[in-house]
Amino acid sequence: xxxxxxxxxxxxxxxxALDGLSLSIPSGSTFGLLGTNxxxxxxxxxxxxxxxxxxxxxIRIGDxxxxxxGTEIRERVGYLPERAGFPAELTAxxxxxxxxxxxxxxxxxxxxxxxxxxxxxxxDADRPVEGFSNGMRRRLGLATALLPDPDVLLLDEPTAGxxxxxxxxxxxxxxxxxxxxxxxxxxxSHALAEVERLCDxxxxxxxxxxxxxxxxxxxxxxxxxxEETFExxxxxxxxxxxxxxxxxxxxxxxxEAQRPPDTAPAEREEGAP
Amino acid sequence: MTEPQSGPQTDGGTTVTATxxxxxxxxxxxxxxxxxxxxxxxxxxxxxxxxxxxxGLRRRWAVILVGLFAAFGMLVLTxxxxxxxxxxxERTAASLAMxxxxxxxxxxxxxxxxxxxxxxxxxxxxxxxxxxxxxxxxLAGMTLGRxxxxxxxxxxxFLIPGAILVSEYGPSTVPALATLLLAAAALGLAFLAVAVAxxxxxxxxxxxxxxxxxxxxxxxxxxxxxxxxxxxxxxLSAGAVTALVLAxxxxxxxxxxxxxxxxxxxGGFASVLSASGLSSGxxxxxxxxxxxxxLAAAALxxxxxxxxxxx
Numbered sequence: 001x002x003x004x005x006x007x008x009x010x011x012x013x014x015x016x017a018l019d020g021l022s023l024s025i026p027s028g029s030t031f032g033l034l035g036t037n038x039x040x041x042x043x044x045x046x047x048x049x050x051x052x053x054x055x056x057x058x059i060r061i062g063d064x065x066x067x068x069x070g071t072e073i074r075e076r077v078g079y080l081p082e083r084a085g086f087p088a089e090l091t092a093x094x095x096x097x098x099x100x101x102x103x104x105x106x107x108x109x110x111x112x113x114x115x116x117x118x119x120x121x122x123x124d125a126d127r128p129v130e131g132f133s134n135g136m137r138r139r140l141g142l143a144t145a146l147l148p149d150p151d152v153l154l155l156d157e158p159t160a161g162x163x164x165x166x167x168x169x170x171x172x173x174x175x176x177x178x179x180x181x182x183x184x185x186x187x188x189s190h191a192l193a194e195v196e197r198l199c200d201x202x203x204x205x206x207x208x209x210x211x212x213x214x215x216x217x218x219x220x221x222x223x224x225x226x227e228e229t230f231e232x233x234x235x236x237x238x239x240x241x242x243x244x245x246x247x248x249x250x251x252x253x254x255x256e257a258q259r260p261p262d263t264a265p266a267e268r269e270e271g272a273p
Numbered sequence: 274m275t276e277p278q279s280g281p282q283t284d285g286g287t288t289v290t291a292t293x294x295x296x297x298x299x300x301x302x303x304x305x306x307x308x309x310x311x312x313x314x315x316x317x318x319x320x321x322x323x324x325x326x327x328x329g330l331r332r333r334w335a336v337i338l339v340g341l342f343a344a345f346g347m348l349v350l351t352x353x354x355x356x357x358x359x360x361x362x363e364r365t366a367a368s369l370a371m372x373x374x375x376x377x378x379x380x381x382x383x384x385x386x387x388x389x390x391x392x393x394x395x396x397x398x399x400x401x402x403x404x405x406x407x408x409x410x411x412l413a414g415m416t417l418g419r420x421x422x423x424x425x426x427x428x429x430x431f432l433i434p435g436a437i438l439v440s441e442y443g444p445s446t447v448p449a450l451a452t453l454l455l456a457a458a459a460l461g462l463a464f465l466a467v468a469v470a471x472x473x474x475x476x477x478x479x480x481x482x483x484x485x486x487x488x489x490x491x492x493x494x495x496x497x498x499x500x501x502x503x504x505x506x507x508x509l510s511a512g513a514v515t516a517l518v519l520a521x522x523x524x525x526x527x528x529x530x531x532x533x534x535x536x537x538x539x540g541g542f543a544s545v546l547s548a549s550g551l552s553s554g555x556x557x558x559x560x561x562x563x564x565x566x567x568l569a570a571a572a573l574x575x576x577x578x579x580x581x582x583x584x
Contacts, residue, residue, distance in 0.1 A: 049403060071405040079403035085396025089331040090324070101320035102404045104313055144400055 001062040001076070001151040001184050002027045003048070008057035010043055010208075017043040019208035020057070025186065025201070030178050032195035032216070033188040034230055035205035041188040042082065043208075045154050048186075049079050061152055075103065078145030078183075082157040085137070088130035092121050092140050095129065099144045111147055119143045119173050135166025142173060153177070153185045159194060167194070174198055196226045204233045317406050318414040325418020334384055335422050341380055342430020345372050350434050362442040363534055366449060369434065370530040373457040374523050378464040379489055381423055385468030386485035387478050388415050389575060394478055408575045416469050416568060423465055424458045431457065452533045456526050456560070463522040463563035464488075470567040473574035496521045515551055522563040529556040 003025040010018040018040040025031045033041050046052050047059055050066050050073045059066040066073050086095050093112055100108035116122045119139040129137065138158060145153055155174070159167045175198065178185055189195050195202060196216065203213035212219060212233045216226070223229045329335050349368045389412065392398040401411050435450050471484045500517040503509065509517075518524045528551055 051402065071407055074403060074405040081396065081399040081403060083396040084400050086400065087324075087328055087392075087395070087397055089328055094324070094327070098320055098324045099400070099404055102317050102401070102406050104316060104405075141400065145403070 002060075003152065003184060003186070004060045005044070005047075006058045006060075008044075008047065008054045008059060010040075010047060010052065010054050016208050018047075018054070021205075021208065021210055022057075023203055023210060023213060025184060027184055028182045029201050030174075030185040030187065030199045032199035032202040033186060033205065034190075034192070034195060034202060034226075036234060038207070039205040040208040041205060042156060044205075045079065045156050045186075045188060048152075048154060049074055049077055075148065076151045077154060078148060078150035078152070079154045080138075080141045080145045080156060080158055082160060084141035084144070086129045086140065089128055091126045091128055092116060092132070092143070093125040095140060096143055096147055100147050103148050105148060111149075115143045115146050118146060118177070120169065133166065135162050135169055138162060138166065138170055139173060142170070146177065149181070150183055153183050155185065155187045155189075157189055158187065159189070159191060167191075171197060192226045192230055196220075202226070204230060206234055314410055317410050318417060321401075321411060321414020322418035322421065325415050326421050329384075329419065329422035335426055338380055338384070338423060338426025339429045341376065342427055343433050345376050346431055346434030350437055362438065362446050362449075365438060366446075366453060366534050367531060369431070370453055370457075370527070370534065373453075373460065373530075374527055375493060377427065377457050377461045378493055378523060380426070381461040381464035382468045382485040382489050384423055385416075385419055385465040386472055386481045388419055388469045389472040389571070390475055390478050390481045391472075393476075409572045412469070412473070412568075412572055412575045416465070416571075419469075420462055420465055423461050427458050427461050428454060449534055453530055456530045456533075459557075459560045459564065460522060460526040463560060463567075464492075466564045466567035466571070467492075467522075470571040470574065473571045492521050492523050497524060500524070518551060519559045522560060525556050525559045525563065529553060529560065532556075 003023075005021050005023045008018050008021045009016070017038075021040070021044065033044065035041050043052075047054055048061070048066060050069060050071060053067040061073060061076065064073060064076075090098075093116065096112040096115065097108055100111060105111060113122070113125075116125050119142050121136060121139055121143065124132070124136065129140065132140065142155070142158070145155075158174070159170050162170065171194065174185065174187075177183065178198070185198075187195060187198055200216055201214065202216050202219055204211045212229075220226055220229050223232065346369060349372050350365065352368075389398070392401070392415070398411070402408060431454055435454065438450060439446055467488055468481075468485050471488065472481050475481045475484060500521075503517070504514060518528055532553060
């Protein structure tokens with residue numbers, strides 16, 4: 001499902017987390033979101049799942065404007081937060097069952113069994129989470145995001161703190177999901193190698209502004225890889241100036257970006273349309 | 274994407290209904306949409322509450338609460354002795370009621386202080402917040418589950434000393450004991466609600482624990498002493514005395530239960546209040562308000578908590 005942000009701005013007091021962000025993410029792509037700390041990546045995720053509304057600008061997932069959809073948008077979006085955690089006393093199966101029931105899904109038990117198999121936790125389904133390694137917990141988090149068979153999958157720092165084997169196992173699951181489904185996957189990560197491995201498109205943010213966006217091969221052309229590209233873009237290398245910004249802006253047109261915001265600047269009360 | 278079970282799936286309070294042709298059809302569709310929303314909310318809250326009950330059992334909270342109330346109840350029976358007749362029953366029941374003033378709030382605050390901040394620290398709240406459910410429903414489910422465990426613990430814990438009292442003083446004591454039990458449960462729910470509200474305010478579990486302990490000290494120890502001092506020092510109107518009682522759930526409970534047991538003369542502040550004109554009905558409503566108001570505050574605070582999470 002196609003994701004489009006148009007001139008999105010979000011501030012917290014004096015801090016501008018996102019500053020006129022316009023970004024187009026094609027349906028079915030695996031998109032990497034890169035940036036320094038405070039670049040606005042997590043804020044964008046929170047906007048995408050409707051936890052907050054932009055001060056100005058619009059975000060659309062498919063045909064739906066996120067700010068108008070309320071919690072409904074989360075029926076179509078699976079989100080693995082960076083700090084996902086689970087009650088230690090519950091088993092993996094119980095964790096997934098309760099999230100499935102809260103989602104009001106049908107056939108929860110069979111879905112749970114299926115998704116446990118997908119993330120490689122079928123053999124540990126009935127063990128309490130307290131005995132799980134970090135990698136297993138992250139895969140369980142991924143399973144909660146995959147349970148509704150989402151159109152959009154958001155992964156926020158999915159492998160942070162995992163050992164190399166955990167990272168590899170997690171990557172395999174994401175690659176498998178990307179291959180088997182037509183979900184649009186958005187990965188926010190500081191691990192450039194991870195983004196290089198998983199993603200076909202990339203955007204680079206700094207201080208809430210989009211510095212560059214486009215196909216991975218296109219962005220890394222003429223460099224030794226994403227690491228060099230990232231450093232050059234963030235430090236303002238001339239090679240990655242206007243040219244890449246043009247790639248970033250290929251989604252929403254400029255006139256649309258200037259239109260008045262259709263959302264209130266204040267935080268939307270959850271539950272309100 | 275797979276469709277959910279029910280029809281219109283929206284945020285809490287927002288209903289999407291099918292396009293209709295006439296007003297009456299529109300009203301019907303709207304009513305149907307509301308029913309669907311209520312049914313969905315019930316299922317979501319019920320699922321979360323059931324999980325909270327399961328956690329309460331696995332974390333031994335249910336056993337701890339039952340054991341605590343049973344042990345203290347038996348202790349009261351042991352020390353109260355077995356004086357014959359109505360006076361003996363009233364004295365023992367009043368002792369049980371006074372015990373509940375100290376133990377029930379402490380147990381409720383200890384059980385409820387991490388209701389929100391605990392899952393927030395562990396990351397479970399973030400996982401739940403990523404689901405198509407409002408934070409208010411998440412809070413409602415968690416609180417309902419904890420409420421069930423707490424009330425179950427109070428009821429089962431008082432069952433043993435209650436049964437001994439009935440066997441000793443006869444079945445005519447059952448209504449008074451039932452009143453005591455219901456009031457103790459309501460007192461527990463009131464302090465659980467206070468604990469949940471405090472839990473939504475703070476960012477760390479240790480801060481929530483500290484706030485809960487301060488709340489216990491204020492409501493159980495300090496407030497009554499201060500109120501008694503104010504009543505003794507100044508010639509307060511009946512309205513002011515009433516306000517002092519209603520400002521503290523333990524005072525409300527104490528006046529309600531001691532009045533129902535016919536033992537209103539015992540207990541410092543309670544004896545001063547015997548002529549304040551507070552009816553049992555008003556006291557029961559006040560206790561219910563002490564459950565509802567903190568929970569309403571918590572429902573607002575948990576939304577604010579969500580907005581500050583990203584900052």
